[in-house]
Amino acid sequence: MTKNTFKPLDVYKILPQSNCQKCLLPSCLAFAAAIVAGSKKFKDCPDLDHEAMTSFSAKYQSPGLKEVNQAEFLDKLQKKMAGIDLAAVAPLIGATVKGETITIHSLGKDFVLNRQGDMSSECHIIPWVQAPLLSYITHQSHADITGRWISFREIKGGIEWQGLFTSRCEEPLRQLADNNPDLLTDLVTLFAGKAVDWYEADIALILYPLPKIPMLICYQAPEDDLQSKLTIFFDACCSTNLHIKSIFTLCSGLVQMFAKIAEHHR
Numbered sequence: 012m013t014k015n016t017f018k019p020l021d022v023y024k025i026l027p028q029s030n031c032q033k034c035l036l037p038s039c040l041a042f043a044a045a046i047v048a049g050s051k052k053f054k055d056c057p058d059l060d061h062e063a064m065t066s067f068s069a070k071y072q073s074p075g076l077k078e079v080n081q082a083e084f085l086d087k088l089q090k091k092m093a094g095i096d097l098a099a100v101a102p103l104i105g106a107t108v109k110g111e112t113i114t115i116h117s118l119g120k121d122f123v124l125n126r127q128g129d130m131s132s133e134c135h136i137i138p139w140v141q142a143p144l145l146s147y148i149t150h151q152s153h154a155d156i157t158g159r160w161i162s163f164r165e166i167k168g169g170i171e172w173q174g175l176f177t178s179r180c181e182e183p184l185r186q187l188a189d190n191n192p193d194l195l196t197d198l199v200t201l202f203a204g205k206a207v208d209w210y211e212a213d214i215a216l217i218l219y220p221l222p223k224i225p226m227l228i229c230y231q232a233p234e235d236d237l238q239s240k241l242t243i244f245f246d247a248c249c250s251t252n253l254h255i256k257s258i259f260t261l262c263s264g265l266v267q268m269f270a271k272i273a274e275h276h277r
């Protein structure tokens with residue numbers, strides 16, 4: 012089992028500290044100790060602020076919370092996959108079915124998933140892509156691309172994840188673009204993207220991490236005393252096609268991959 016890197020006092024700091032006992036423990040401090048011991052989960056405190064919880068997860072994710080949560084999440088998705096009618100779902104999500112497998116085009120590459128949720132690809136496997144792909148296939152609702160672009164915080168549930176999205180996705184990508192002026196335009200070629208000229212920015216490009224999850228990256232280079240600016244927009248259909256957590260996972264995985272590409276290009 013992975014050992015927690017946080018202590019009861021670290022947990023206590025993000026609790027409401029009302030000692031209301033809704034978690035069936037005598038106090039918030041007892042609850043904090045129970046979290047560290049593993050006998051309670053954060054969801055057992057109904058009044059816990061989601062944003063505080065999200066920041067806490069981000070701070071202590073390595074090697075504690077995130078790995079455990081991610082493994083549990085993947086396991087749940089793989090089980091869900093067994094009950095999906097692949098032939099019915101495929102046309103709704105822009106995928107194709109062959110026998111007991113479903114193929115999804117992601118960033119210009121084909122990813123094949125079987126009934127057990129195992130993934131293979133024509134390129135080397137990118138592990139972080141598996142959970143968002145499974146989440147996309149097993150999602151309960153599907154919508155077509157609208158052509159209307161919205162910000163991350165406008166996606167359902169986006170407000171709670173905005174802080175983490177800015178610090179893990181937009182800000183590191185902005186810095187990457189500042190330090191590697193050709194990176195964003197290279198992404199268009201590398202990942203079958205599309206450069207667009209209708210958005211007022213130095214560089215604007217559309218990528219398709221999943222067929223019905225288009226994202227628009229807009230970058231304004233630094234000028235005189237003005238810092239550069241980078242914003243990622245999403246088609247309005249994303250709210251229907253993928254859970255906000257998976258959209259975040261997808262984007263943070265992408266940015267980490269772009270960072271590795273930038274390293275190789277130096």
Ligand code: SF4
Nearest residue numbers: 031032034039042056
């Ligand atoms: S439910 Fe939350 S706020 Fe209430 S005592 Fe438990 S930890 Fe504290």
